[in-house]
Amino acid sequence: MLNPRSPSPATAAPGPASAPAPLHGLFITGTDTGVGKSHVTATLLRALAAAGWQAGGLKPLAAGLPPLPGGGHGINEDVALLAAHGQALRDPALVGPCGWPEPCAPHVAARLVGERITPQRVMAGIGRAWQAMAAGGSAAPRALLVEGVGGFVVPLSDDDAPAWDTADLAAALGLPVVLVVGLRLGCLSHALLTAEAITARGLRLAGWVANRPLAEPMAHEAANVATLGHWLQRRFGAACWGLLPHDATPEAPVRAAAAIDAAALQAALRGAVWSGDGVPVAAPAVDAAAAAPAA
């Protein structure tokens, strides 16, 4: 059983100067892997910093660790990106608590090194990041942006010990969801299917961001974005928070932050207070009891 931590419906305005501000959160998903969830999350972190928030990024599950020349593995690139752009959470061990070397489906990557992905282990990692963010004494509003892995429903096991997926993880956190739409042919159906799945898990689609991961814009981009805007608003009440240009430079998230509707982003966060109920206090970094027997 995961630790449910539903956001309370509190108003969540920044508190008085003497009181630590509450922690707010959003879950970032995408229409697929490689559509720009990390790029957009980094951009949202920059947009929040520009608006006076203390913001950090979290990648609870990371598949793909670069091999180091001398042996061992380095930091996952999503984790490095979120740590670089999230001013309030810089330690890669907190930003990316669970990682596996192979860049593939996470439960496969875990199994390749004799591990299982258990809810206890993942929630413990999230709990450590939550505590690090919540412990800050600043009265500035604080936000933790949680990046999913792949699309919205990625299996985290392939048996019943336990049977769970990334949508279960999002549901357990109970945070409003932001959908990153990678602008390429096929994104209309992928976006609407994802929005349906988010709603089916009892979560709210807070907003969506159109992103151009490809150097060449998709054909009829404006018509596609307008169509998505219409359907996502009409069926899910979700507005587009911006269209991010293709920009492969390291400063892209800083530059692109201006393209984000900061008012909509902040409004979504203010309604998403992430209470500490159920956050594990001193959980192990590795759930050894759940490690799969070596094959």
Ligand SMILES: Nc1ncnc2c1ncn2[C@@H]1O[C@H](COP(=O)(O)OP(=O)(O)OP(=O)(O)O)[C@@H](O)[C@H]1O
């Ligand atoms: N707007 C953009 N301009 C230029 N490059 C981009 C843009 N968005 C994404 N990319 C690039 O596309 C690739 C995939 O983006 P990103 O890693 O953010 O995807 P993702 O959805 O987070 O993938 P994953 O499922 O692996 O987490 C990366 O190399 C990234 O730098």
Ligand SMILES: C[C@H](N)[C@H](N)CCCCCC(=O)O
């Ligand atoms: C390795 C890659 N970049 C992602 N981190 C993992 C994507 C998993 C996708 C699983 C799937 O839906 O097939």
Ligand SMILES: [Mg+2]
């Ligand atoms: Mg990513």
